[in-house]
Amino acid sequence: MSNPRLLILGPPGAGKGTQSANLAEEYGIEHITTGDALRANKDMDISEMDTExxxxxxxxxxxxxxxxxxxxxxxxEALSQADGFVLDGYPRNLEQAEELSGMTALDVILSLEVDREELVDRLTGRRICDDCGANYHVEFSPPETEGVCDDCGGELIQREDDNEESVRNRLDVFQDNTAPVIDHYEDHDGFVTIDGEGTPDEVWAAISDAVDARVE
Incomplete structure (x- = not known):
């Protein structure tokens, strides 16, 4: 199937962004996130919705x-303009999942599973350049010089929401709101669980195999 319609699910730190980018490149489809969709349609007229x-x-x-x-x-609106897509970051709750069912039919639903403590390690270890925004990880992708960006020499910082307390709270929110969405999709013919604890290349191999087996 050309131009597949894919949904990728998983907790913060599971690697959805990285693997979505791989899917978009491999299959020539759009990578749609709620943030990108909001920015692309920020001047959309919603006056008929009777919102603030x-x-x-x-x-x-x-x-x-x-x-x-x-x-x-x-x-x-974003889905209607895409000739094939990987949807990342939506739906976040069951109500949104119900809305999505009225927007489009999904071919494959990928659910990335990663142990909670592994997610905490991944998220608390992230560092971002305060100047250019380059991303690092203290264990998996460290800079050549600790605390210094390889690209521009800027200071590497930890985002406020990447401290351990915030990370655990974000994971709790995911468990409460979005984990039921995964349960909602488990009976879908295209649903597949992916072990997200390997290297990015290993996870990508499992994802591409799963998609290729379910689309023509």
Missing amino acids: YDTPRAYMEAGDLVPDAVVNAIVD
Whole structure:
């Protein structure tokens, strides 16, 4: 099947972004995230929704959480424009999963599984250049000089939401809200669980095999 319609699920730190980029390149499809979809459609007219603001931009500039109804509409618009896609970061709850079923039919649903403590190690070990935004990891992808960016010489910092307390809270939120979404999809013919604890190349090999076995 050309231009497959893929959904990738998994907790923070499971590698969804990395593997979504691989899928987009391998199959020539769009990588759609809620963040990208919001930015691409921030001036979309939502006045008919009877929401507080008339555009997503207004919510973003005010620092307010964009309502689910608006996110649903934006994802729907992004999917309608894509000739094949990998959807990453949506749906985050069962209500969004129900909305998605009315937007499109999915060919393959990939669920990345990683042990909780492994996720904590991955997320708390992340470091980002304060100047250029380059990403590192203290164990898996360290810089040549500790605390210094290889690319620009800037200082490497830990994001506020990558401290252990924040990470564990994010994982708890995922377990409460998004884990039921995985259960929701388990009976789908295209559902497949992927062991996400290998190297990125090992995980990619399992993902590409799973997709190739389910699409023509």
